[in-house]
Amino acid sequence: MRNxxxxxxxxxxxxxxxxxxxxxxWNMFRITPxxxxxxxxxxxxxxxxxxxxHMLEGHWKALSKMVVASGAAATIPAYPLGAEGTAKRVxxxxxxxxxxxxxxxxxxxxxxMGDSAGGNIALTATTLLRDRGVPLPARTIVISPWxxxxxxxxxxxxxxxxxxxxxxxxxxxxxxxxxxxxxxxxLNAALHDLGKVAIFCGTEDxxxxxxxxxxxxxxxxxxxxxxxYESPGARHSHVLSDNPAGTGAQAIIIDMIQGSxxx
Numbered sequence: 095m096r097n098x099x100x101x102x103x104x105x106x107x108x109x110x111x112x113x114x115x116x117x118x119x120w121n122m123f124r125i126t127p128x129x130x131x132x133x134x135x136x137x138x139x140x141x142x143x144x145x146x147x148h149m150l151e152g153h154w155k156a157l158s159k160m161v162v163a164s165g166a167a168a169t170i171p172a173y174p175l176g177a178e179g180t181a182k183r184v185x186x187x188x189x190x191x192x193x194x195x196x197x198x199x200x201x202x203x204x205x206x207m208g209d210s211a212g213g214n215i216a217l218t219a220t221t222l223l224r225d226r227g228v229p230l231p232a233r234t235i236v237i238s239p240w241x242x243x244x245x246x247x248x249x250x251x252x253x254x255x256x257x258x259x260x261x262x263x264x265x266x267x268x269x270x271x272x273x274x275x276x277x278x279x280x281l282n283a284a285l286h287d288l289g290k291v292a293i294f295c296g297t298e299d300x301x302x303x304x305x306x307x308x309x310x311x312x313x314x315x316x317x318x319x320x321x322x323y324e325s326p327g328a329r330h331s332h333v334l335s336d337n338p339a340g341t342g343a344q345a346i347i348i349d350m351i352q353g354s355x356x357x
Contacts (some may be wrong), residue, residue: 099172101125103149103160105129118187119238120193121172126161128275135166135351137340138231140219140290142210142240142331144263145174152208156334161273166205169195173215180269181277188215189222192231205351209331210266210301213239215310217280230289234349237333237343239295241281241306244273260300281308287317292350296328 101111107124116122124280126133133313139326143151149170161168169356171191174183196204214234220234243264245257276283281304291312294303302324312320323346325332325339335341 099123099148099330101158101170101227102154104151104192105312108162116171116191118146118190120191122189122191123170124167124239125158125161125170125171126167127165130165130167130314133165135164135169135203135205136195137161137166137168137205137207137351138195139168139170140173140188140206140208140212140215142212142238143168143175143269144240144260145353146171146263147177148175150352151332153331156340156344158196160348160351161313163344164348166351176266177269181267181271182269183274185215185222185277188220189226191224192219193226193228196231198231202232204231205233205235206231207235207237207241208345209237209334212254213237214241214280217291218240218277218283219290221276221280221283221285224287224289233290233292234288235292235347235350237309238296238299238301238331239293240301241308242301243279246303246307257300266271281311285312285318286315288312288315289317289322290319292321292323294323294325294333294347296325296332296339298327298332299330299332301310301330 099121110128112120112124112306141153157168173179206216216234216236223230271278273279274282293305295302309322328339333339
């Protein structure tokens, strides 16, 4: 059985995969399109999974599809989950890795991307990079980011047992921090000077209330260029699916990555 944190065999016909260990001891994976050993564009991808689950094979397949179509490489950290990886630890360590990544590949060629819980971490990392005064990625691209961990809005698409499980996962993530802490909920961070940020969500996505709230708070903030893409009727992380809404959103992301210097 393969290591659940590593790229599955099902994508290796299309991409080459390598692994390494970061200075903080995390397993790091890199996938590149076959035949393109030195891509110009680079994605730093933070996976979702409610802060407690590893990246799913379907997510690997969607990411590899975007990697091949865009000609970019992708770096994927296997960050600690559950009680070992909470908001007190992961955002700070992740931000350091993203900063090193941007320094290595150049900010104009760096794209920070995350889905669901990974979208939460990606946006937090962007705010922390801003606070450190270091270069930001060409774009931060977040897919169904889980930003409303208190579920202040209507948790659309997350009824019953699933909603209760998500509440438990949110409690694990916050540890002894308050839900209002920006490390837990980037909705509560200062949202100025974040550079180019693109949010993708669906109207039937349980995270959509938090996405709307973020969009309202970030709109018009100086130094933040927000693009908001909402797919009618789409559910959670639809961008990682093969349905029409998902493939259409993937095409937009591929165009973003292929754009000159992230423009």
